[in-house]
Amino acid sequence: MKLNRPTQPSRQSWWRRFCLWLLQAMGWTPVVAPLPGPRGVIIVYPHTSNWDFLIAVLYRFGTGLATNWMGKDSLFRWPFGGLLRRMGGVPVNRRAASGFIGAAVEQFGTHDWLWLALAPEGTRKHTDHIKSGFYQIAVRAGVPVGFGFIDYPSKTVGLREFVRFSGDAEQDMELIRAFYADKRGRRPGEASELRFRKS
Template sequence: MAGQLAAFILELLGWHTVYAPPPGPKSVVIVYPHTSNWDFPIGVLFRAKHRMTASWAGKDTLFRWPLKALFLRLGGVAINRREHTGMIDQLVEAFATKDSFCICIAPEGTRSKTENWKTGFYRLALTADVPVGLGFIDYGSKRVGIDRWIRLSGNEEEDLAIFRTYYADKTGRYPEKSGDIRFR
């Protein structure tokens, strides 16, 4: 029922989806570009439509009353970006102890313009040895989805070249806020 309602709302709003299921029960999905608060409800509708079981990482300041319970129920995982708390180690442990686990991460780490991507998703996928889903919310074509899965090589420049090529035609709601696809 929720999936049908989500599909109806997305269609009503003019959004089309594409979904290639993950190649296994564990994965990291990156979502790029992330430039607007509207990315979240579109992503939640996509997740519901495709009955995707996935957690998502968000800054811990989002997880306050009155939205905390809702965000946790929707699979949110609070990330404290102000200090190093071993979050990657905690997520690697989740991959090791759970039969099935998927986490969605915006590699920019923010909706604001950034000079580079954060490396947490990259280190996580390599350490947990899980595939990476290339997720997107493309306002230019009104398409949202995950249609490609890759295994990282561990060679940052090679992997970044794949990301740059894949995301070259994807446009955020505010294109000028899209972060550069490179690591610090």
């Protein structure tokens, strides 16, 4: 199955103009970096507030960034399945023997366009680690990773840098820490520590 590339609104789109206007009216400045290819992973950090979702949605539609997200396949049934797909949704069978990570990697092999956006914390509350799913997906699929952020002190939201992980988790984590060192969420104390859980 091939995934249709999410439609990017034209410059004349009233919806795109409205989303950008609202984002900027709230005091936010969008930062946009062109996607380097047809497939990859985007992580968004830190995630400490419900406001992050609204800001991210306004950014996504306002800039026309063609990103995707994954959800359990049962969500994509009638009557909302078509709408969710048009919004960039990709159905995944979480019951598959390969698990969520394996299913996500398989999607990169069967879709001609897939930029999967993930919040590696998986929660708005502080934890002593982030989830490694995004890392495993990127390494196994051999795709680049974009660093997305919502920085409240500077009120900037966007995507600024892309990397390819080496497979050395600690070395790659240093790249992540360096990029996000000056990024702060709405509630800085709730941001999870940038390290993977020790196995």
